Amino acid sequence: MAVTTPANMKHWDSQELQQLRKRAKAWFLKKGRALPWRESNDPYRIWISEIMLQQTQVVTVIPYFHRFLQAFPTVIALANAPEEQVLLHWSGLGYYRRAKQLHAAAKVIRDQHNGSFPTDFESVLALPGIGRYTAGAICSFAYDARTPIVEANTQRLFARLLRLKGQLAEKPIQDQLWFFASSILPERSGSGAVNQAVMELGSQICTPKEPSCQECPLRELCPTFANGEQATIPSPKPPKVYEEKVEAALVVQNEATELLLRRCQPGERWAGLWDFPRFDVTTVKSASQLEQSISEQFESRFGASVCLQEELLQLKHGVTRYRITLRCFRATLDVSTTQVSEASNKGVGHDTQWCSASNLKEIPLSSTGKQISEHLRKLLDANGP
DNA sequence: AATCCGGGGAT
DNA sequence: ATCCCAGGATT
Numbered sequence: 437m438a439v440t441t442p443a444n445m446k447h448w449d450s451q452e453l454q455q456l457r458k459r460a461k462a463w464f465l466k467k468g469r470a471l472p473w474r475e476s477n478d479p480y481r482i483w484i485s486e487i488m489l490q491q492t493q494v495v496t497v498i499p500y501f502h503r504f505l506q507a508f509p510t511v512i513a514l515a516n517a518p519e520e521q522v523l524l525h526w527s528g529l530g531y532y533r534r535a536k537q538l539h540a541a542a543k544v545i546r547d548q549h550n551g552s553f554p555t556d557f558e559s560v561l562a563l564p565g566i567g568r569y570t571a572g573a574i575c576s577f578a579y580d581a582r583t584p585i586v587e588a589n590t591q592r593l594f595a596r597l598l599r600l601k602g603q604l605a606e607k608p609i610q611d612q613l614w615f616f617a618s619s620i621l622p623e624r625s626g627s628g629a630v631n632q633a634v635m636e637l638g639s640q641i642c643t644p645k646e647p648s649c650q651e652c653p654l655r656e657l658c659p660t661f662a663n664g665e666q667a668t669i670p671s672p673k674p675p676k677v678y679e680e681k682v683e684a685a686l687v688v689q690n691e692a693t694e695l696l697l698r699r700c701q702p703g704e705r706w707a708g709l710w711d712f713p714r715f716d717v718t719t720v721k722s723a724s725q726l727e728q729s730i731s732e733q734f735e736s737r738f739g740a741s742v743c744l745q746e747e748l749l750q751l752k753h754g755v756t757r758y759r760i761t762l763r764c765f766r767a768t769l770d771v772s773t774t775q776v777s778e779a780s781n782k783g784v785g786h787d788t789q790w791c792s793a794s795n796l797k798e799i800p801l802s803s804t805g806k807q808i809s810e811h812l813r814k815l816l817d818a819n820g821p
Numbered sequence: 822a823a824t825c826c827g828g829g830g831a832t
Numbered sequence: 833a834t835c836c837c838a839g840g841a842t843t
Contacts, residue, residue: 489838530827
């Protein structure tokens with residue numbers, strides 16, 4: 437009996453690799469999902485989908501993908517659009533840096549690639565927002581290039597097929613995964629089909645918990661299945677530790693019943709997006725302190741005084757290592773002090789605006805901003821007729 | 822290697 | 833509640 441060591445990972449000979457390719461492709465033809473970005477080999481559509489799919493699940497992406505393609509049917513249309521319009525169609529999807537880099541890359545393609553998506557791996561990799569995985573995915577899916585891919589689905593599948601022990605984030609493990617990703621690709625054509633197939637297998641069969649090994653076409657080739665180690669390979673990630681925060685958002689209306697919005701600044705969370713005025717009140721202990729803290733922070737930022745009114749709703753959301761409780765209050769401006777218009781002109785004027793409720797859907801907001809908007813719309817509907 | 826960037830679906 | 837997701841860029 438051989439000793440089990442990290443070096444005891446499975447070795448794949450060329451015949452087994454050939455079987456893997458054949459079985460994975462056959463399974464994909466039968467069981468693969470029909471997804472919008474699989475309908476063509478258009479690199480533009482594939483590119484958009486790959487950026488949207490970074491750290492974001494398929495079901496979430498699908499409606500955004502359709503709306504985005506309708507708004508920006510070509511890379512030229514995307515390159516020529518104002519950034520705010522690009523952000524608007526990304527609003528709610530998260531990781532807004534992706535949208536900005538997508539926009540920047542579209543300009544590079546327009547200005548340096550004659551408006552057509554580059555076809556060689558190095559040029560694709562050089563585009564903003566595109567790393568090793570995304571470049572490999574685009575090139576193999578769109579051009580059938582022999583480029584390997586390692587991402588959430590395939591790294592889990594490959595780790596099990598290789599019986600790799602250890603954290604997936606570790607460099608030696610990553611090296612093994614990328615080497616294997618290359619070794620499964622056929623010599624001549626068909627890399628795109630193989631990559632699609634193994635991704636889909638990782639996604640639909642080789643799931644993190646309780647993988648569907650009974651239905652897996654690679655079951656007989658899998659050392660992790662043979663040893664019943666699906667629960668420990670790959671190694672579970674250490675749990676994240678979150679920091680609790682409490683923030684307050686203000687719904688401030690002017691005489692025209694428009695709402696005060698502020699553009700998030702570079703370096704801030706959601707830079708470039710608009711949000712209801714928001715303040716950190718994590719350290720506040722009492723209700724009176726809360727009112728005072730918000731008043732002071734509003735005054736120093738907008739140069740006007742507000743009076744806190746009723747609490748409209750509470751939302752909970754996460755940003756990186758923070759778990760945020762967001763308390764949303766209605767607030768009124770204290771007209772005895774500074775005028776509203778002056779408030780909106782303090783600092784950079786175009787980073788503050790009054791927006792009618794009906795125009796909120798034209799403004800790129802974060803997800804919580806959209807949730808507050810939706811809440812207000814329901815209030816208006818309830819009081820309107 | 823660690824951190825930042827967001828949000829939502831699944832369990 | 834917790835885990836996880838078609839990652840990339842920065843430090």
